[in-house]
Amino acid sequence: MVRSRTIIATPPGATIKEQLVDRGMSQKEFAMRMGMSEKHISKLINGEVQLTPDVAMRLEMVLGMPAQFWSNLEATYRDKLVKAAAENEMDSDIEFAGKLPYKEMSKNGWVPETQKATEKVVNLRKFFEVAQLGLLSDPLIPCAVCRRMNETEKSDYALFAWAQKAKLEARKIETKPLDLKSLEASLSKIRAMTMMKPEEFCSQLTSLLANCGIAIVFLPHIGGSFLHGATFYDGSKIVIGMTVRGKDADRFWFSLFHELAHILLGHIGQVNGTSNTDENSADEFAKEILIPESSYSKFIAKGNYSKSSIVAFANQIGIDTGIVVGRLQKNGYIQYNWYNDLKTKYIISA
Numbered sequence: 001m002v003r004s005r006t007i008i009a010t011p012p013g014a015t016i017k018e019q020l021v022d023r024g025m026s027q028k029e030f031a032m033r034m035g036m037s038e039k040h041i042s043k044l045i046n047g048e049v050q051l052t053p054d055v056a057m058r059l060e061m062v063l064g065m066p067a068q069f070w071s072n073l074e075a076t077y078r079d080k081l082v083k084a085a086a087e088n089e090m091d092s093d094i095e096f097a098g099k100l101p102y103k104e105m106s107k108n109g110w111v112p113e114t115q116k117a118t119e120k121v122v123n124l125r126k127f128f129e130v131a132q133l134g135l136l137s138d139p140l141i142p143c144a145v146c147r148r149m150n151e152t153e154k155s156d157y158a159l160f161a162w163a164q165k166a167k168l169e170a171r172k173i174e175t176k177p178l179d180l181k182s183l184e185a186s187l188s189k190i191r192a193m194t195m196m197k198p199e200e201f202c203s204q205l206t207s208l209l210a211n212c213g214i215a216i217v218f219l220p221h222i223g224g225s226f227l228h229g230a231t232f233y234d235g236s237k238i239v240i241g242m243t244v245r246g247k248d249a250d251r252f253w254f255s256l257f258h259e260l261a262h263i264l265l266g267h268i269g270q271v272n273g274t275s276n277t278d279e280n281s282a283d284e285f286a287k288e289i290l291i292p293e294s295s296y297s298k299f300i301a302k303g304n305y306s307k308s309s310i311v312a313f314a315n316q317i318g319i320d321t322g323i324v325v326g327r328l329q330k331n332g333y334i335q336y337n338w339y340n341d342l343k344t345k346y347i348i349s350a
Contacts, residue, residue, distance in 0.1 A: 004084035177236065183260070248322060249320050291323065
């Protein structure tokens with residue numbers, strides 16, 4: 001017997017058992033009269049095997065009830081099994097859906113707007129391309145590496161949604177086979193883009209990375225994800241998803257080079273994800289690419305953190321001034337409320 005919230009699926013075996021009790025017949029004798037093994041009869045009574053047309057005919061001979069009666073019981077049982085399973089799965093998925101950021105997803109146009117719990121589940125199943133939302137507990141975006149400021153259960157579910165959207169958008173981008181040498185050779189070109197506006201560099205960056213086997217997509221921030229960027233394999237293609245969280249150029253470029261570091265340093269595809277050492281290595285890589293330590297140390301040694309000095313240094317090393325400001329704030333050389341007017345604000349279409 002299988003139960004759901006509104007359905008009880010009772011196997012035909014329950015009726016067979018009633019008939020045997022009424023006749024005072026043991027399962028052993030019944031099995032002999034049916035010309036079947038006791039093991040099979042036991043499974044038939046417990047609903048573990050299907051009641052076939054052949055068995056229905058034998059039941060008619062032994063128990064005197066029409067074969068069609070038994071076939072109808074079996075059909076009803078199987079139908080209710082499917083409906084009970086679907087109802088249980090729906091109830092479970094409704095609970096799961098409550099953990100996903102549906103409101104923000106619909107606001108961004110990723111899923112249709114609805115207040116009905118069952119419609120949310122169906123929309124989410126289609127979005128994630130799964131028969132049941134519970135399957136997401138086994139991550140369908142394996143070994144993803146990402147830069148985020150915190151990790152909570154809420155952020156994990158937000159990451160599921162965000163990364164799936166990145167995966168869907170990346171399918172629209174044609175890429176060449178992965179070429180790490182070309183990627184490494186392109187780092188200086190990517191760094192030079194820090195001096196450009198988003199409407200200038202976005203298409204160039206997308207094309208350049210596509211030629212290296214990488215699809216980059218820009219997505220809105222999902223509340224609670226604490227996410228800046230994520231990188232993962234999708235088939236033979238590598239996907240980098242970048243959030244427009246923060247909108248400051250220094251955060252954007254640091255996050256991008258952090259993700260590129262994971263690719264170049266071989267951190268993607270590890271069974272257990274990235275370690276703290278991997279994350280620190282990616283941070284150091286991004287810092288060195290954006291502002292080489294040798295140049296930074298010489299600037300710091302002068303101890304002049306005036307606005308004009310910062311602008312001159314940024315121009316000297318050929319990088320957006322706000323990136324220098326962000327580094328100085330991060331390292332405590334200037335306060336976080338200093339020179340924010342020098343920071344470039346991005347509006348990136350997602």
